[in-house]
Amino acid sequence: MDMDFPYTEDPNTLNDIKTAIKTIQSPVNGIGLIILKLFSIPGNLIGFFVFSVILFHLNPIILIILMATVVLSYFILLRANHYERSRKDELAEEERKAYYASATLSDFLYGKDIRVYGLKGILLQKKKESCEHLIHIISEIQGKILKATVMEAFLIFIREGVIYCYLIYQVIENGLSIGNFVMYSLVMNRFADWMDTTMKDIATIGIQSMYVSDFRDFLKKEEPIQVKNPKKIPESDQFEIELKNISFQYPGSDKYILKDFSLKIKAGQRIALVGINGAGKTTLVKLLTRLYRPTEGQILLNGIDINELDREEYTTLFSVIFQDIKLFAFNLAENITFTDKEEEENIIYQVLNQAGLSEKVNSLEHGIYTNMLKVLDENGIELSGGENQKLAMARALYKGGKIIIMDEPTAALDALAESQLYKNFDELIQKRTAIYISHRLSSTRFCDVIAFIEDGEIKEYGTHEELMKLNKSYANMFQIQAVYYREEERHVS
Numbered sequence: 154m155d156m157d158f159p160y161t162e163d164p165n166t167l168n169d170i171k172t173a174i175k176t177i178q179s180p181v182n183g184i185g186l187i188i189l190k191l192f193s194i195p196g197n198l199i200g201f202f203v204f205s206v207i208l209f210h211l212n213p214i215i216l217i218i219l220m221a222t223v224v225l226s227y228f229i230l231l232r233a234n235h236y237e238r239s240r241k242d243e244l245a246e247e248e249r250k251a252y253y254a255s256a257t258l259s260d261f262l263y264g265k266d267i268r269v270y271g272l273k274g275i276l277l278q279k280k281k282e283s284c285e286h287l288i289h290i291i292s293e294i295q296g297k298i299l300k301a302t303v304m305e306a307f308l309i310f311i312r313e314g315v316i317y318c319y320l321i322y323q324v325i326e327n328g329l330s331i332g333n334f335v336m337y338s339l340v341m342n343r344f345a346d347w348m349d350t351t352m353k354d355i356a357t358i359g360i361q362s363m364y365v366s367d368f369r370d371f372l373k374k375e376e377p378i379q380v381k382n383p384k385k386i387p388e389s390d391q392f393e394i395e396l397k398n399i400s401f402q403y404p405g406s407d408k409y410i411l412k413d414f415s416l417k418i419k420a421g422q423r424i425a426l427v428g429i430n431g432a433g434k435t436t437l438v439k440l441l442t443r444l445y446r447p448t449e450g451q452i453l454l455n456g457i458d459i460n461e462l463d464r465e466e467y468t469t470l471f472s473v474i475f476q477d478i479k480l481f482a483f484n485l486a487e488n489i490t491f492t493d494k495e496e497e498e499n500i501i502y503q504v505l506n507q508a509g510l511s512e513k514v515n516s517l518e519h520g521i522y523t524n525m526l527k528v529l530d531e532n533g534i535e536l537s538g539g540e541n542q543k544l545a546m547a548r549a550l551y552k553g554g555k556i557i558i559m560d561e562p563t564a565a566l567d568a569l570a571e572s573q574l575y576k577n578f579d580e581l582i583q584k585r586t587a588i589y590i591s592h593r594l595s596s597t598r599f600c601d602v603i604a605f606i607e608d609g610e611i612k613e614y615g616t617h618e619e620l621m622k623l624n625k626s627y628a629n630m631f632q633i634q635a636v637y638y639r640e641e642e643r644h645v646s
């Protein structure tokens with residue numbers, strides 16, 4: 154949960170999570186197994202030493218032969234275990250793929266797409282392919298283990314053969330009594346068993362410690378951007394943000410999404426980030442909210458590098474409304490506050506009213522305590538796209554962050570409703586610093602300043618009027634859109 158965000162998009166880390174879970178979830182794996190083995194080893198060791206003394210007195214060569222066969226089977230087992238471990242990433246990956254297909258098939262959020270686009274076939278096919286691949290990997294591993302077991306059985310056969318040949322020889326040549334024959338054969342067999350079990354336990358501990366060590370490495374991944382002595386965030390209602398020569402590449406990619414990007418957002422300023430798809434606007438939001446760290450350059454908050462601030466405290470400064478609004482199968486109030494405190498009813502109703510949702514909520518029998526989605530409650534409500542977006546705004550208002558970011562959450566609204574909503578929202582947030590992203594340029598024309606972004610660079614910067622006068626990309630885009638808005642306005646009137 155606290156893992157650094159970039160890891161959540163990294164397949165290798167997701168494989169590591171799968172392996173790490175296996176290490177701790179069951180007593181027959183990882184830590185549980187090591188503990189079990191650690192308990193059994195001391196008893197076996199005592200038996201091993203006592204019986205080796207007896208055997209040494211009987212015949213040291215027999216002792217050496219027994220030891221050699223046991224050590225050999227130890228290395229055979231170790232090799233099979235190492236082979237199994239070498240396939241762990243492949244196993245984890247295929248397990249994840251199979252799980253993804255199953256989870257998607259049973260996730261009702263995909264229900265519409267699965268039916269409309271007939272996705273059942275491809276998802277089942279993908280699951281089948283992953284399961285087949287999984288079975289193939291498992292059978293290769295089991296094949297190696299089987300081979301090791303056969304070799305081990307062969308060594309036991311040799312070992313027993315040596316023991317009995319030696320003892321029969323002693324009976325025939327040196328008159329070993331039947332009583333002694335039975336006693337020595339028991340001693341030799343028990344000795345071999347003890348040594349065998351001890352060596353296997355040591356091998357198991359060795360290999361399982363490697364899994365535990367993977368698990369520890371995984372835990373260390375959790376929070377790489379820890380600040381030792383974080384600086385205090387200055388007490389203020391308004392914050393200035395400065396991006397200084399920022400460059401950014403996503404992990405594992407050599408493409409620069411932003412290159413030497415600089416931008417100052419003054420305290421209390423409203424800035425619009427506009428530009429075509431893929432220009433890098435959402436990436437900027439991810440950097441500002443510290444979900445990612447710039448590859449080069451600095452982001453300053455009231456003059457302090459944001460990496461010197463405590464991340465959790467820094468995050469509380471932001472009320473962000475993302476493009477993809479996520480609703481949870483909680484009640485409506487909990488979807489706004491993310492707590493189960495009921496004493497804040499008044500504030501919840503206030504933000505719902507401000508976001509334009511009060512009429513809808515008042516029409517519900519259980520008001521703000523109505524469950525959302527139908528996953529857990531058959532009477533749960535489903536909001537329309539536009540209502541979801543209003544709910545997200547209520548969430549942002551409730552959180553009361555001092556920096557507001559709206560990353561185009563209004564796609565489900567028509568152009569006029571969106572424009573109105575941006576303006577209303579802007580009034581509600583009063584003097585706070587705000588960053589608005591929208592493809593509809595009429596929605597953000599009221600902003601103090603507009604940055605037109607293209608290919609990870611600011612190509613045009615100024616007020617709406619200044620950019621229109623410049624008569625370049627922004628003005629061109631605005632004029633093209635204006636034709637549609639006029640049409641829409643005509644339809645509405």
Ligand SMILES: Nc1ncnc2c1ncn2[C@@H]1O[C@H](COP(=O)(O)OP(=O)(O)OP(=O)(O)O)[C@@H](O)[C@H]1O
Binds near residue numbers: 403406430431432434
């Ligand atoms: N996790 C990721 N890993 C690699 N590349 C990514 C990742 N997320 C986004 N990108 C790439 O970064 C570029 C910029 O994406 P971004 O989402 O910032 O654009 P945007 O300007 O917000 O676009 P839009 O207007 O369509 O929302 C795109 O080319 C995209 O493919």
